[in-house]
Amino acid sequence: MNTITHAPLPIGDLLAGCTLGRVQSVGRMQVLPLLGDTCDAPAVALPTDLWIGTSGYGTLTFVNHTPDVALVPCHLAVIVPHSAQDHAMPRAALVEPSDRLAFDAAMCVQQTQSGLITEAAQPLAVLPLALRAAASASSDTDGYSRLWPAVQRFNASSGLAETGNLVLFLKHFAVELERFVAEFECVEDQVGAVVLLDGEIAGIERAPSGAYWSAMWEPLIRSCYGAEALRYGLHDPGDPPPSRTVLNLPGGDGAAAGDPYDVLAEALRAADAEEQRRAERTLDDAGAHPMAPNPEHTHAGVTVGRIESERYVGAYATGGDRPIYASLTARSFGG
Amino acid sequence: MTEITRALSAENPARAEAAATVVRFLDVAVAATGRASFYNTRDEQLALEQDAHRAMAALDRRLYANLVCSPGATDRSRQLGVLHLLDTPAHEDDGTAVYDAVAALTVPRRLKLFGLLAERRVNNARVRRLILRTVLGSGSLELWSVRYRVKLAAALRHAWGLRLSGILRSILAKRLAGAELDPKERRVLAREIDRWAADPAVAHECVAFVLGADGPYTLPLPLAYRAARTDLDAGAALPFETLEGLRGRFHPAEKPARALESTADRLTVGQRLAGQRQAQRAGVEVAVDLDRYDAVRLYLYAFATGMTDDVAAALDRRATAGAAGLDVAGRRIALVLDGSASMRGGTDQPLRPIATVLALRDALRAAAGQCHDVWIGGVPDGRLVRPAGATAAAEGLVAALRTGAELIVVIGDGYENAPAGRFAQVLDAARTLGIAVPVVQLSPVLAAEAAGLRGYAPDLPLAPVHRPEALELAWCRLMLTIDPAAAVPALLRLADLEVTG
Numbered sequence: 001m002n003t004i005t006h007a008p009l010p011i012g013d014l015l016a017g018c019t020l021g022r023v024q025s026v027g028r029m030q031v032l033p034l035l036g037d038t039c040d041a042p043a044v045a046l047p048t049d050l051w052i053g054t055s056g057y058g059t060l061t062f063v064n065h066t067p068d069v070a071l072v073p074c075h076l077a078v079i080v081p082h083s084a085q086d087h088a089m090p091r092a093a094l095v096e097p098s099d100r101l102a103f104d105a106a107m108c109v110q111q112t113q114s115g116l117i118t119e120a121a122q123p124l125a126v127l128p129l130a131l132r133a134a135a136s137a138s139s140d141t142d143g144y145s146r147l148w149p150a151v152q153r154f155n156a157s158s159g160l161a162e163t164g165n166l167v168l169f170l171k172h173f174a175v176e177l178e179r180f181v182a183e184f185e186c187v188e189d190q191v192g193a194v195v196l197l198d199g200e201i202a203g204i205e206r207a208p209s210g211a212y213w214s215a216m217w218e219p220l221i222r223s224c225y226g227a228e229a230l231r232y233g234l235h236d237p238g239d240p241p242p243s244r245t246v247l248n249l250p251g252g253d254g255a256a257a258g259d260p261y262d263v264l265a266e267a268l269r270a271a272d273a274e275e276q277r278r279a280e281r282t283l284d285d286a287g288a289h290p291m292a293p294n295p296e297h298t299h300a301g302v303t304v305g306r307i308e309s310e311r312y313v314g315a316y317a318t319g320g321d322r323p324i325y326a327s328l329t330a331r332s333f334g335g
Numbered sequence: 336m337t338e339i340t341r342a343l344s345a346e347n348p349a350r351a352e353a354a355a356t357v358v359r360f361l362d363v364a365v366a367a368t369g370r371a372s373f374y375n376t377r378d379e380q381l382a383l384e385q386d387a388h389r390a391m392a393a394l395d396r397r398l399y400a401n402l403v404c405s406p407g408a409t410d411r412s413r414q415l416g417v418l419h420l421l422d423t424p425a426h427e428d429d430g431t432a433v434y435d436a437v438a439a440l441t442v443p444r445r446l447k448l449f450g451l452l453a454e455r456r457v458n459n460a461r462v463r464r465l466i467l468r469t470v471l472g473s474g475s476l477e478l479w480s481v482r483y484r485v486k487l488a489a490a491l492r493h494a495w496g497l498r499l500s501g502i503l504r505s506i507l508a509k510r511l512a513g514a515e516l517d518p519k520e521r522r523v524l525a526r527e528i529d530r531w532a533a534d535p536a537v538a539h540e541c542v543a544f545v546l547g548a549d550g551p552y553t554l555p556l557p558l559a560y561r562a563a564r565t566d567l568d569a570g571a572a573l574p575f576e577t578l579e580g581l582r583g584r585f586h587p588a589e590k591p592a593r594a595l596e597s598t599a600d601r602l603t604v605g606q607r608l609a610g611q612r613q614a615q616r617a618g619v620e621v622a623v624d625l626d627r628y629d630a631v632r633l634y635l636y637a638f639a640t641g642m643t644d645d646v647a648a649a650l651d652r653r654a655t656a657g658a659a660g661l662d663v664a665g666r667r668i669a670l671v672l673d674g675s676a677s678m679r680g681g682t683d684q685p686l687r688p689i690a691t692v693l694a695l696r697d698a699l700r701a702a703a704g705q706c707h708d709v710w711i712g713g714v715p716d717g718r719l720v721r722p723a724g725a726t727a728a729a730e731g732l733v734a735a736l737r738t739g740a741e742l743i744v745v746i747g748d749g750y751e752n753a754p755a756g757r758f759a760q761v762l763d764a765a766r767t768l769g770i771a772v773p774v775v776q777l778s779p780v781l782a783a784e785a786a787g788l789r790g791y792a793p794d795l796p797l798a799p800v801h802r803p804e805a806l807e808l809a810w811c812r813l814m815l816t817i818d819p820a821a822a823v824p825a826l827l828r829l830a831d832l833e834v835t836g
Contacts, residue, residue: 022753168597186676187676272753
């Protein structure tokens with residue numbers, strides 16, 4: 001059992017209890033699934049169970065109607081279809097059972113829109129990867145408009161108007177993002193993923209349960225990692241490699257290697273094993289990297305807090321002294 | 336010898352172009368929806384479709400006219416086919432193609448087609464005859480007049496023009512009020528309505544109803560429609576969606592179950608299947624005739640309510656029927672079937688992709704001499720397979736190659752992630768190793784996605800299928816890329832033309 005303290009915490013410990021699934025690779029992006037058995041973890045309500053609204057500019061409200069503590073995911077973005085100013089979270093937070101949280105350090109991500117979000121079940125999104133480090137680094141005292149400069153840079157770097165309106169990007173690239181979601185698949189027993197871009201870890205996500213992961217999978221793939229892969233592609237429009245590893249026949253044509261079906265099967269096995277090995281090795285290399293946890297709120301045995309190092313920033317949660325949640329973003333993808 | 340037989344014969348130096356024209360048309364015929372895609376705007380899409388129709392009609396108009404009537408063509412393609420045939424000079428070979436294509440459309444699509452004719456201002460004697468004969472000659476005109484009142488009125492106004500429609504409405508209102516018509520008015524009714532009508536008396540009342548005359552009416556459905564505005568129970572004879580519409584508009588305080596209770600014995604095939612859960616919740620018993628559903632709907636039904644012996648038997652009958660048009664008896668086939676998580680489909684039509692995969696599997700199994708199944712992902716659940724896992728298509732291909740099949744059919748959406756591109760690498764390597772077995776792909780897609788088809792390898796022959804009836808047409812399209820001459824008999828059979836040398 002791993003006990004989390006204020007002492008530096010290696011990334012490997014945050015992923016304790018998880019095993020690795022088969023890597024999925026499309027273009028520049030790879031998803032290494034984290035699989036886990038969460039049946040004895042503390043019950044945590046899903047973000048989709050929450051009613052979310054804004055009670056003022058910079059204040060996101062969360063209503064938890066369930067009997068379990070709810071974990072608001074790090075960098076959650078609430079992008080609503082009606083005319084109201086969309087907001088996002090700078091970190092993770094807990095909402096106690098059958099209770100309401102007014103989080104007054106939220107950030108506006110729609111500079112050009114006024115109006116409050118009516119409290120209700122809302123569609124979920126996560127801030128684009130390039131904005132997450134800036135969101136974590138921002139100071140609560142800088143007000144609800146503090147993310148606008150980063151959103152402006154993000155839009156401009158995507159070839160759009162330099163405005164602090166994230167919806168501009170999400171609407172402009174809606175079809176492409178929708179298509180991107182179809183590229184990757186959630187697998188059985190999945191509770192998280194390590195996401196790599198061009199072979200580098202871009203983010204590490206771990207959820208408290210399979211259901212929680214299923215609820216967050218699409219928001220993460222679409223608006224967080226999909227947005228970054230898309231923006232990357234705009235800067236480097238050359239075709240991405242079809243796969244990171246290439247299937248090679250022995251001797252080039254496999255002619256002298258024996259039964260052609262056996263040769264083919266072995267060449268495929270070797271290429272796929274190399275694809276998996278490269279992704280796992282990247283994670284292994286990061287496994288000992290120490291993170292500095294900073295616990296902020298505890299309820300019913302669940303603790304949530306910020307966590308950071310010179311390479312990654314984000315949030316984590318423990319339940320019964322075991323890691324149950326992590327959402328880390330590589331600072332190098334900070335726009 | 337038909338035009339197409341000549342065009343696709345080995346002696347024709349332009350054979351490749353002819354085959355490409357047919358392939359392009361079949362792609363459009365089985366998949367066109369007219370909606371914008373990831374790649375094309377709606378207008379670009381329409382231009383591509385129209386170009387494919389024009390080229391195919393120029394190659395063999397008789398075959399073209401018959402193909403747009405074939406069961407695999409989408410309603411959209413039938414609509415465009417009728418538009419093309421009516422907007423170009425008539426040809427002696429056209430025969431009854433226009434009427435056959437219109438008859439093959441569902442009633443709402445027929446009325447949409449008439450709307451398109453009006454929108455494009457296609458209005459010649461053939462068009463007027465088509466609309467009036469189709470509408471007024473229908474034995475279901477009374478039912479149509481309450482179910483599709485507004486669209487029917489638009490179609491008739493296009494055929495008659497606004498002025499004549501107004502005159503007819505006045506004459507019919509006078510007649511309904513019991514007044515005597517003068518000889519001129521009787522001649523107008525005889526010329527414009529009676530000569531097309533299956534039952535002139537019914538047609539008079541229905542036309543008056545859809546054109547908005549006040550009545551009084553004697554036919555049960557127009558009478559019920561008028562009465563239901565003030566008393567919902569008086570509309571019990573109306574179709575479900577009509578009564579539900581009246582409930583929502585004139586009786587918003589009544590629950591939707593009221594309309595379902597009143598109309599449970601008259602639901603359409605689709606409504607019965609779709610409404611099973613609602614009916615169960617409302618405590619209303621709705622009988623289901625399984626043989627009236629296609630295989631995809633049967634699988635969706637089985638996913639929702641469980642696979643019973645009755646459903647399995649109905650699926651077997653569907654598979655046998657679907658296999659009849661595939662020329663693969665005596666061939667050894669291997670199927671690579673995508674059961675990965677993405678085959679769950681979207682929230683608008685959940686599980687439809689995997690239901691289509693299962694339906695196509697059944698038909699190909701029934702058609703082939705020998706058949707091996709290789710699944711990519713998926714969790715077997717009796718005859719069903721529940722979507723799960725990543726898409727490791729290349730492993731499926733290697734397993735299929737090992738079976739010694741003469742033809743490998745991959746049925747999947749073309750999305751590959753373990754890793755992307757590996758399938759193409761394996762296929763290239765297989766060719767390098769001298770493994771030459773043909774590999775083709777059927778892509779089970781929702782109609783809206785058909786334009787953005789994705790193959791597992793760049794040069795893999797690929798055909799979209801979004802319903803089992805389209806399998807024969809899709810199969811023919813795949814065979815055209817492998818052996819054009821061998822595809823001719825299938826083309827002619829599809830077009831219901833005589834197969835000759």
